[in-house]
Amino acid sequence: MMWREPEDKLIPLLEELGIGFVPFAPLCKGFLSDAYDKNGFHAKLNAPRFSEEALKKNQVVVDLVNKIAKEKKATVA
Numbered sequence: 085m086m087w088r089e090p091e092d093k094l095i096p097l098l099e100e101l102g103i104g105f106v107p108f109a110p111l112c113k114g115f116l117s118d119a120y121d122k123n124g125f126h127a128k129l130n131a132p133r134f135s136e137e138a139l140k141k142n143q144v145v146v147d148l149v150n151k152i153a154k155e156k157k158a159t160v161a
Contacts, residue, residue: 111160115133115134116160118150
């Protein structure tokens with residue numbers, strides 16, 4: 085859900101060809117479900133999306149997704 089580039093060209097092509105798509109880490113390794121340890125594994129990753137600045141900005145999205153899930157009485161996943 086953090087990297088949505090495949091939705092533009094790849095997904096339509098796969099649908100046209102009748103090929104399935106299996107996302108890898110669709111909840112961004114626990115970040116989008118608010119199930120990550122800020123001081124643990126993810127803090128050690130060098131991926132730009134886990135930089136301190138990116139985490140602060142993306143936390144807004146996580147908070148919104150959690151709010152919607154609670155309103156719908158559903159899980160974030």
